[in-house]
Amino acid sequence: MTDKLTNWTGADDAMVENAIRRGATRRELMQMLLAGGIAASAGGMILGRATSAVAATPVKGGSLRAAGWSSSTADTLDPAKASLSTDYVRCCAFYNRLTFLDKTGVPQMELAESIETRDAKVWTVKLRKGVTFHSGKTLSSADVVYSMNRHLDKATGSKVNSIAKQMTEIKAIDDLTVQITLASPNADLPTILAMHHFMIIADGTTDFSKANGTGAFICDTFEPGVRSVGKRNPNYFKAGGAHLDSFEFFGIPDDSARVNALLSGDIQLAAAINPRSMRLIDSQPGVVQFKTTAGNYTNLNMRLDMSPGDKAGFVEGVKHLINRELIQKSALRGLAEVANDQPVSPASIYHNKNLKPKAFDPDKAKALFQKAGLLGQSIPIVASDAANSSIDMAMILQQAGADIGMKFDVQRVPSDGYWSNYWLKAPMHFGNINPRPTPDILFSLLYASDAPWNESQFKSEKFDRMLIEARGLLDLAKRKEIYDDMQVMIADQAGTVIPAYLTNVDAVSSRLKGLEANPLGGMMGYAFAEYVWLEA
Amino acid sequence: MANLVEIRDLKVEATSDAGRVIEIIRGVSFDIAEGEIVALIGESGSGKTTIALTLMGYARNGCRISGGSVSLDGRDMVRLSERERAAIRGTEVSYVPQSAAAAFNPAQTIMDQVVEITRIHDLMPRADAEQRAVSLFKALNLPNPQSIGSRYPHQVSGGQLQRLSAAMALIADPKLVIFDEPTTALDVTTQIEVLRAFKSVMKKGGMSGVYVSHDLAVVAQIADRIIVLKGGEIQEVGATEQILTAPQHDYTRELLSAFTPKQHARPQAPTAAARKPPLLDVLDISAGYGPIQADGLPLMRALKSVSFRLEEGRNLGVIGESGCGKSTLARVIAGILPQVKGDVIFDGRQLARSAAHRQKEELRKLQMVFQFADTALNPSKSIGDILSRPLSFYHGMGRRQQESRVCELLDMVRLPRAVRHRRASELSGGQKQRVNLARALAAEPKLILCDEITSALDTVVAAAILDLLKELQRELGLSYMFISHDLSTVQAICDEVIVMYNGEKVEEMATGLEEGPGHPYSRLLFSSVPKLDTRWLDSLELDPELVSAFARR
């Protein structure tokens, strides 16, 4: 029935729903819709639909126990240091960001009331009024300035230092206004600010043994590598606030243990179920599977500056030898979408649909290896449990190689220290990339000549130029055009094989309601805690 | 007198490791009257202990009673169920073990074990039991009877343990007491005390007894009747007096003759020997165990400045009781226990204190034979290997040479050549000791240190070993240093004797002069050796002062 409207999309529906969820008043919503150029009448109708969609009326109260897959003494409540899903979940529960991404990947305001720019270079951030930290302190621009500046300070050890670097100046205009100046224009700033690391902490915070945020839950207990418990924040700035009274989160690394805990009712959410365990939960009543293809992937990297990657034809050969269907079917149990060797996933509006995956063609591969003069040589591939199902993928490639007389020598290495010892270093190794909200971030992190994680040492001035150009453009359509071409370049020229985008499956108890997909990753972009509720 | 025990055609068979079944008791029958003490005499392997144990309806691991009947007070111990037997054991028939030291549980106090029988069968309240135990201690004239029960077995001497084990057996005044070589492990001076104690208690209680022993002289003092056993069969039964004076059976005679060995024929005039330089010269040796004290001497001193010399071709006897340091002396000379003070000069060369620093030649010329034949032989090697090692080690012989030499050695010690393929565990005590000797001979030594080599053996076997030693000496011109607690053995082979007491040399004399020893301890020692005379023990008068001064009770 949306046909009556002109340019109204499901995305907007979602936006409205989210707005409602965040406790926006009817007046605010009407304004929002009018801004979208929609007649009040139609607006009313949309609102009705939206509210009914949301109104699987949330239940207040109850305490939720959820388990992620990883947890260690390195767990932290410092958003800048957050590295594991576990950290993200906690940060989302205890802190807030200036913006956040809705399920379609469109940035929405959270602590920020508005973010405006004229040239995509200088940005003005207006903050919500009357937001208070758990400590009772009210949110002010100083907190934002402090939070942002931390990422620029080496001593912080921020994970997003390389992204934050483009913010050349962050200054408070007044109590509720912050001005962020970028080195070069970047239209994606609102999206960037939606990344988990850019959570807002109170000015001057240095002790992270407890979290002092503005979030929906107040940190009650935090034991690194053990668990965290949050109690509902009574004076949360969003109307209504969280539905749950308390929220406990911990990691159960052992896969079947996590599933069993869910089945036995000890927990209500088990994140990231291994494909191998699917059959178990399929058969179970009272368990709901919640799938998101957010675009994280495990990829095989061949450094173009090292043998064998530097031999012409080898990389292409491997791209043809890797049996994407088999990986998708066997290794990933169908919980994946076959990918085409580039990092922008179908979840993103910028995904290039016309770029088809390279066909599995052993004979062609054989010919290419012949040409590269590598046929019959034994070539080491470093794989590890650290990179999801990389070992299975490696074995599938190994087998395919064996059939055409190509020896791949799979070396399983400890997941312990994998990222610092093998990733980016070994000539042929696996990587594992988490979803990033924008192609710009992905490209500048992974494929630009000066990218910190240029996995295959792919270097191209053309590519770099296109990247800068697209970054500054405020015109969506034009950007997409450029990004499409860049995706093609990567697929054909880079030394990275991306066989499939992994689908993340969270198994949840059927009592748990309100969960949605989110481009930032599983568990509703790790932010589920404040939105879900437990039915009796 | 009615018979308390009637054994009829008793058969016991044993199963060897190899699985062969041999009959070790072949149809034995005899009676024991009320209040009578019967001795079972025989060499090891004669089945004396086995028979004694059947009286409790018990056969050791690997053995079983295969036939006949053992009726005790009318009940056949063979037919009874294990439970019924258990009820009789300790109450009606009880057992005094050969080595009390081993038969006491190291983890329990003596009293606990002495009164245990009364607990098991619960015969009387503990208090009464302890009362009774103490009175038994008195009767067995143990020192401080009140407190001794609270000690642990390792805290009292062997002689006392032996008597305590008797108390343990007598606590429930049984009808029959089995003594299994109860004094073999004891020193002569102690033995007398123990024997006396046993005898009086038994007579008072009017109990019957079975006294198992290989020592006729001991048996003579205590038994009414003697049963001579050999190879699981009875050779002769008779009243003690008759057995000693008028033995019927050849074997009995053999035993008797073995008991009184011929005196050692003195070799050529000592004067001639005196001119020769001594083969072994021991100068003022002190040695011991434990940490070295400020005065440069060890905590526990086993030897206190002992000196003596031994001329080539002559034999020296070292005699004394357990703990007098005689074995330590041998170990020092052999370099097993380095002395802290003094020198050993052998064959004109001063020996390094520890064997490790001595030269092969020195080691070769001086060999030692140990008391316990079985622990001295590696159980996992064949006799052949054991004997050929010194041959290759000292003389660097090749395989074939070794073969033939081993045979020669076995001939020398009168063992069948086939033995070389067997393991020690398959040999008898006497045979093992011969192997030990052969091993020493293999080195072609000048001097052999014999540490109590006969004391673990039966009289007959021991006598044979002594004869062997003498022959070897004649053939090979050896010298022996012969350590023993038994005067008669020393007399049988040595030219001179030194008497040791508590780490010191108290006397040195030529053998044959024992009648007039100077030192009082020597006198006590010599007079304590049992004689083949039923009246010896009763008639023996020992100076109580001497006894209290020296005898370790």
Next chain:
Amino acid sequence: MNKHVLHLVLARLVIALITLVIVSFTVFAATVLLPGDVVEILLGQAATPEAVAGLRAAMHLDDPAIWRFLQWFAGIFTGDFGISYANNMPVADLIGPRLLNSLKLAGITTVFSVPIALTLGITAAMWRGSWFDRTVTVLSIGVVSVPEFMVATSAVLVFAVYLKWLPALSFANEIHSFGQMLRVYAMPVITLSFVISAQMIRMTRAAVIETLNTPYVEMALLKGASRSRLVLKHALPNAIGPIVNAVALSLSYLLGGVIIVETIFNYPGVAKLMVDAVSTRDLPLIQTCAMLFCIVYLFLITTADIIAIVSNPRLK
């Protein structure tokens, strides 16, 4: 007499201390040998050279490792175990509660498994060669030969998932009643008992059989003692030495070796802590954990030695 025992005991303790020092240094050396340091690992994928350099400087990781080790070592004597590199919390605070948990688990397992193991071992020895004996020996091997994680997972499936009798996870911090304690600990304890019992059973059996062949046991038999009395009053007290030794060695597994159980039942103990510490190259934490394990290990074997000494009247 007792002075002698005291001397032996003191000697043991001194030796234990020396070992302790050796260990802590060995572990330190081992950790330093590992490639990648805490900074690189904390930054993970974000470990760009300059980021690493910056953080290192900030965390004072530039001074030589040996120096940091010595500082830490000196700290011990003042009761200060240092600050965890990974999350800037005092090591003591990190370990404290988890150690308590581990000790609880170990304790309960001990209480549960040791008596059973000893009983089985002893009874097996009593009826040596019988079918009971044979079954016990074979089963004890069979049980250890099943991988730990297999036992644990099966237990969870049966008792938690299907029967719903027990929780699949052990929430150590939710025990308010004895009943709850049973529920929480049942499965981890069973799993661990499976693992550690075999050795105890075998050793106990061997030791008892050994002593059953001694003259004083025969003597007791000839006093008319029953089989059980022979074993319990005469054989056993003299077999204590080897038995406590076996028990000690088995128990030493219960602190560092229980990683699998901790992971599967999500039980916060020190084993997992140690593994984390190693993965994050968190030197102070590793050091302290290693120290801890070593102390416990030494404590166990030393106690075993001492018990053996004391239980032997010859040394009294």
Next chain:
Amino acid sequence: MMRSATQFRAAGYSINIVGLIGFLLVFSWALVAILAPWIIPYPIGEIVDFDYFGPISDKFWLGTDYLGRDILSRILMGARYTVGISLIAVMISCTLGVALGMTAAVVGGWFDTILSRFLDALNSIPSKLFGLVVVAGIGSSIPVLIMTLAIIYTPGAYRFARALSVNINTMDFVTVARARGEGTFFLIRSEILPNILGPVLADLGLRFVFIVLLLSGLSFLGLGVQPPNADWGALVRENIGGLPFGAPAVIFPSIAIASLTIGVNLLIDNLPQKIRDRST
């Protein structure tokens, strides 16, 4: 004890039926280990079945694993690693431990003390840390794996052997050899060793079990057995997900482990009398 009818005799050595069963188990696995490459129905790396955790079928006798590979083939090949590696490792660790243990007992003094302390220390280092250091330091290969396992289990064997040797060392026949002037090596080789062989073998049995299990643990530290190959422990581990629905892929490897370890121990516990008698 009378000989039971179930025993048979051969050339003086005899082994009872239980021991024979053990022997056959071990022997057949050893045989499999050797012949594996020729008898496996499918290449172990190949995904032969799109269904995963497949059931027993006449196509796949023991079903398929989590990737749809033939379990039978993987178990047969796994025998190579499990049997081979574990046996060699246990041999090395026991040889090393026993040799050191005996030397310590014979030499005694500071040598004994230092060695004992050092091995105690080694024993209290967590094997994961140790494993990691090895991978990092020396890299990963089968020989390295074997040595690691061996080293991890040497201290135990040492403690055990030393205790036994100390007893033997006090026996007269050792003293005799000393007095003869024999060197340490001879004392160890021909006086002590033969007399502790029995118990040492029994100990070796249990140690073997632990090594088999630790093996799978280490392979997950990236030490040793590399994909697509896998030892039995690793097979159980990677297929543990199939346990809830009793997938053959997880049951059979477990059975394989159990049968091997039990076999080894049955064999050792029932070794011919003559060998066991050497134990004192």
